[in-house]
């Protein structure tokens with residue numbers, strides 16, 4: 060088995076991974092760093108982010124206000140120590156990005172421009188037109204490339220975390236060009252593998268967002284935290300699921316039903332005028348807006364279309380000049396993918412799966428319970444977002460916690476001896492064997508990847524969607540269990556070693572089935588409604604029993620679910636009030 064040794068391995072070349080890499084390159088030049096990514100880093104999902112990144116900048120804003128918005132947005136499930144660190148470190152990160160060359164949009168007087176975003180009581184979302192993620196990722200990548208201490212493993216697919224002596228000591232990864240499995244050894248590993256929106260049939264997420272890092276950690280004994288909380292974004296294009304950014308509403312876009320009525324006023328989100336009103340109406344939080352759509356739909360007040368019912372997002376009143384300046388990508392996407400020009404017509408939209416609040420359980424320094432393993436970005440659950448993430452907090456999270464993870468992983472690497480290479484390599488060896496016999500050389504399987512995947516996404520959407528019940532969740536749990544069995548009988552047609560994308564799809568599906576099971580069981584056990592987790596059979600929030608994080612542990616059968624307390628520092632649980 061061929062192997063390479065490094066000090067710190069970063070899995071993932073998205074925003075979190077690249078921010079971690081820069082910190083290691085800059086502050087720990089003596090460490091040998093490697094970044095592995097299953098796609099070329101600029102193809103990571105961060106590139107698709109549109110609306111912006113939140114950080115306090117205006118004189119009349121404050122860290123406490125940003126913290127409060129995040130706490131209440133999370134429906135009190137966010138850990139408040141994490142939230143306080145986040146809002147404090149966020150502004151410095153944004154300025155650092157500016158110094159590295161990120162072209163933030165500006166006001167005519169030269170100040171950085173900020174726009175309103177859902178659930179925020181003041182404008183604090185920094186943006187680069189409506190292609191923020193593209194500019195951020197470019198900035199991070201070009202900065203990271205400067206460091207000679209970083210080795211890049213582009214198009215390497217990680218299949219296993221290597222654990223020896225009770226700590227994480229590297230990963231097994233397939234070089235996609237050759238099909239060869241390598242043991243990549245390290246003193247510490249940071250997972251920055253992104254989210255898992257592809258668990259659902261209708262999602263804004265790129266095809267690579269299959270929860271790999273979550274499943275890798277889960278299989279290595281690390282619990283997945285708060286997996287039941289899945290964010291539906293209220294405005295996706297029907298059919299493709301392409302996102303129409305919240306910035307469209309931040310700039311003044313409105314949502315209307317089939318009668319042209321601004322229905323959000325019927326769902327506790329306040330009177331429509333004067334407009335724009337922060338933390339109200341179209342600038343309410345995403346969970347509430349997606350739930351309002353479901354109610355309008357049930358009342359028959361949505362508009363039928365070829366890809367399901369829709370409502371209209373209307374930005375026409377903003378005028379062509381403003382749309383071209385602030386929302387050029389919205390215009391491009393609506394024109395290309397919905398065949399309508401938003402300058403002249405309203406955009407058809409419906410809720411779409413967008414973001415996983417849950418993920419690999421970590422502490423405030425991004426450390427997991429497995430020594431030497433860290434996680435940051437969307438794959439991690441530091442408990443910043445609780446049961447509902449506020450739009451534009453995620454991009455900033457990548458920066459703040461990518462950096463913190465790097466520091467913690469560097470300290471760990473510096474404090475631990477070199478790896479026991481031979482024993483660790485032995486851990487990787489069975490991977491080549493497993494992949495060959497279970498997939499590439501396997502004969503006689505009768506199940507197809509696409510069928511199993513489709514049934515999985517359908518089971519999650521129908522049983523664990525915007526609204527859930529005990530009955531729907533039980534059904535989903537048993538479907539997933541059956542699909543896991545059927546997966547054992549999967550058959551591939553492609554036996555090639557070079558860029559075997561069918562093999563990658565099979566491995567991704569295997570990851571997704573693990574994550575889906577954790578999600579469905581966590582949702583079944585949480586018998587309350589909070590944020591994005593809405594149980595029609597338990598419609599109230601239950602702080603007495605569930606002001607707690609759920610932890611799903613992998614077993615040979617169903618996941619074991621445990622709970623741990625939420626950290627409350629300064630904001631005792633209160634009512635979530637919007638629209639006032």
Ligand SMILES: Cc1cc2nc3c(=O)[nH]c(=O)nc-3n(C[C@H](O)[C@H](O)[C@H](O)COP(=O)(O)OP(=O)(O)OC[C@H]3O[C@@H](n4cnc5c(N)ncnc54)[C@H](O)[C@@H]3O)c2cc1C
Pocket residue numbers: 070071072073074075076095096097098099100102103104105106107108109110111112113191192215216217218251252253254263264265267268271272302304413414435436437438450451452453454455457
């Ligand atoms: C369309 C869209 C728009 C968004 N807009 C905004 C916004 O405006 N503001 C905001 O705050 N948030 C936004 N979000 C959310 C935010 O962009 C994401 O949460 C964030 O970019 C995730 O970054 P990440 O670094 O965690 O992971 P990603 O950018 O998803 O990168 C994951 C990396 O992990 C690698 N990887 C994964 N699995 C493996 C494996 N098995 N082996 C090797 N490598 C692997 C991938 O190759 C990739 O490099 C948006 C999300 C979407 C989908």
